[in-house]
Amino acid sequence: MQPLPPPEVLRRRIKAVIEEIGAGLGLAPEQLAGSAYLVRDLNFDSLSLVALAAQLGAEFGFEPPEDLFEDAAYQSVEEIVECCARAAERARRTRIQGSTTEVL
Amino acid sequence: MAARRRPEGTYDVAIVGGALAGCVAAMRFAAHGISVALVEKKRNEDDYKTLCTHFIQPIAFALLSRLGLDRLIEAAGGLRTKAAFWTECGWIDPPGEAYAAGECRFAYNIERRILDPLLRRRVALAPGVERLLGHRALGLERRGGLQELELEDADGRRRTLRARLVVAADGRNSTIARILANDAASSDNHRAAFFAYFTRIAPTPANRSLFMLYRDEMGFLYPLCEGRTLLSVYVKKERALEWRAAGDKASLLGSFLREFPCMPDIAQAEPVSAVYGYADYPNWSRAPVHQGVAFVGDAALSLDPMSGVGCAFAAVGADALVECTHRGLLDDGELDGPLEAYGRAHKERLEPHAEGIRADSLIGKSPESVRRIYENIVSHAALREAFIALTGRLIAPREFQKQYLGALTQKARNATVAAA
Numbered sequence: 257m258q259p260l261p262p263p264e265v266l267r268r269r270i271k272a273v274i275e276e277i278g279a280g281l282g283l284a285p286e287q288l289a290g291s292a293y294l295v296r297d298l299n300f301d302s303l304s305l306v307a308l309a310a311q312l313g314a315e316f317g318f319e320p321p322e323d324l325f326e327d328a329a330y331q332s333v334e335e336i337v338e339c340c341a342r343a344a345e346r347a348r349r350t351r352i353q354g355s356t357t358e359v360l
Numbered sequence: 361m362a363a364r365r366r367p368e369g370t371y372d373v374a375i376v377g378g379a380l381a382g383c384v385a386a387m388r389f390a391a392h393g394i395s396v397a398l399v400e401k402k403r404n405e406d407d408y409k410t411l412c413t414h415f416i417q418p419i420a421f422a423l424l425s426r427l428g429l430d431r432l433i434e435a436a437g438g439l440r441t442k443a444a445f446w447t448e449c450g451w452i453d454p455p456g457e458a459y460a461a462g463e464c465r466f467a468y469n470i471e472r473r474i475l476d477p478l479l480r481r482r483v484a485l486a487p488g489v490e491r492l493l494g495h496r497a498l499g500l501e502r503r504g505g506l507q508e509l510e511l512e513d514a515d516g517r518r519r520t521l522r523a524r525l526v527v528a529a530d531g532r533n534s535t536i537a538r539i540l541a542n543d544a545a546s547s548d549n550h551r552a553a554f555f556a557y558f559t560r561i562a563p564t565p566a567n568r569s570l571f572m573l574y575r576d577e578m579g580f581l582y583p584l585c586e587g588r589t590l591l592s593v594y595v596k597k598e599r600a601l602e603w604r605a606a607g608d609k610a611s612l613l614g615s616f617l618r619e620f621p622c623m624p625d626i627a628q629a630e631p632v633s634a635v636y637g638y639a640d641y642p643n644w645s646r647a648p649v650h651q652g653v654a655f656v657g658d659a660a661l662s663l664d665p666m667s668g669v670g671c672a673f674a675a676v677g678a679d680a681l682v683e684c685t686h687r688g689l690l691d692d693g694e695l696d697g698p699l700e701a702y703g704r705a706h707k708e709r710l711e712p713h714a715e716g717i718r719a720d721s722l723i724g725k726s727p728e729s730v731r732r733i734y735e736n737i738v739s740h741a742a743l744r745e746a747f748i749a750l751t752g753r754l755i756a757p758r759e760f761q762k763q764y765l766g767a768l769t770q771k772a773r774n775a776t777v778a779a780a
Contacts, residue, residue, distance in 0.1 A: 269773075272776055273768075273769050273772040276769070276771050277765060277769070280732055280733070280736050280768040282726055282728035282730070282731065282732035282733070303761065307758075307761060308765070311762070311769060315773075
């Protein structure tokens with residue numbers, strides 16, 4: 257697992273991934289929030305916010321926050337970025353504490 | 361394996377419907393030594409299903425091989441094939457004849473006029489399978505531990521069969537579903553279809569089946585044996601209404617297909633059949649288990665023929681049924697648990713695909729979304745492979761989505777590194 261970058265860099269990277277996914281689905285940034293389903297009825301599947309959160313979690317090493325599953329919990333990409341960044345930082349602290357305990 | 365003896369007129373399993381799902385279930389049950397009555401409405405074993413793409417997805421390949429049907433299909437002229445997709449962003453056509461590197465999996469194109477009789481003759485050789493051609497189901501009732509199936513032959517003679525398990529493999533308009541009121545849940549299909557058989561179309565490289573997608577409409581080309589080719593189109597209903605009023609539908613079909621820039625030369629093509637079609641074919645699904653009766657094939661799940669999954673899903677569903685219930689049948693144990701397991705297996709294996717296919721039946725999606733998605737798939741080798749695996753039903757839509765999002769994440773990561 258890569259060490260997390262400084263908070264501002266982390267937020268920028270999370271935002272870059274979200275925007276790349278949005279672009280890859282033909283969605284403008286404002287279409288990436290406000291609904292549990294980002295895209296319904298794509299030919300292969302609907303794309304939910306849950307799937308997006310899972311992808312971000314896998315990339316940045318955190319469990320997707322449960323409230324991301326709620327419909328329209330986030331109204332902007334910035335809110336999603338903030339939520340994911342906090343989750344990634346929490347996960348990092350937990351890992352550090354866990355490894356310290358093991359060493360002791 | 362020899363089937364166990366049961367009293368006259370009593371079987372372990374009675375299967376209603378002797379097409380693909382029914383025959384595969386009968387062969388698989390028979391291989392376990394389970395006695396089967398295979399009831400078929402048609403009197404002539406050469407009868408066959410007309411509305412079919414004749415395309416067997418590679419998800420069924422392993423099962424066909426296990427049953428020895430791959431060799432029979434190929435000996436009868438069935439062609440090994442693989443899908444190639446043309447989109448406005450380019451081709452999705454990974455190299456190689458098999459579906460996945462390192463795995464020997466193929467799709468087959470085999471016309472039902474060949475496949476259905478072949479299966480009926482093959483199942484006739486299976487020990488413990490008794491075929492009842494020309495019988496239709498009139499009623500079904502559970503008495504004690506047995507199901508009683510009332511049948512009538514073409515001369516109006518009636519008889520009753522008894523079986524521990526009844527399997528409805530009697531198609532989209534299932535009689536058993538009607539008798540038991542296992543109603544179908546329906547979802548819209550916004551496209552109509554036309555299809556016809558032609559000769560004098562040059563073979564595609566490696567017998568590729570071509571799927572050409574443009575906005576909301578599609579044109580498909582399936583190479584078949586004996587120099588025949590099936591051309592089919594899936595068009596908006598407005599266009600279908602115009603075509604229905606027209607005289608020479610084969611010419612309209614040809615003109616429509618020639619508009620695809622990737623369409624092979626069909627100038628010399630000669631129609632050798634009428635143009636068939638439908639204007640309204642909603643996606644239907646029924647409970648795979650209802651009142652202790654198992655439903656397989658189109659009786660359980662009948663989806664937009666555009667998806668070309670009917671044959672493979674019929675075989676895979678029948679296989680799942682036998683896998684879940686054969687032990688209970690052999691042990692004379694209870695069947696409620698095994699049937700529940702079948703219901704779950706049917707849902708887990710097929711429903712994720714069915715969801716995607718139902719979504720695919722709808723038109724009016726954002727052209728920008730569709731274009732960007734195909735653009736990314738076309739430009740990414742692993743996604744091209746994954747897309748072909750998805751459409752061959754070898755991976756689930758969720759798995760494809762994961763790979764798609766993973767590829768976009770990688771792209772963002774690369775851009776970040778480049779910027780740094």
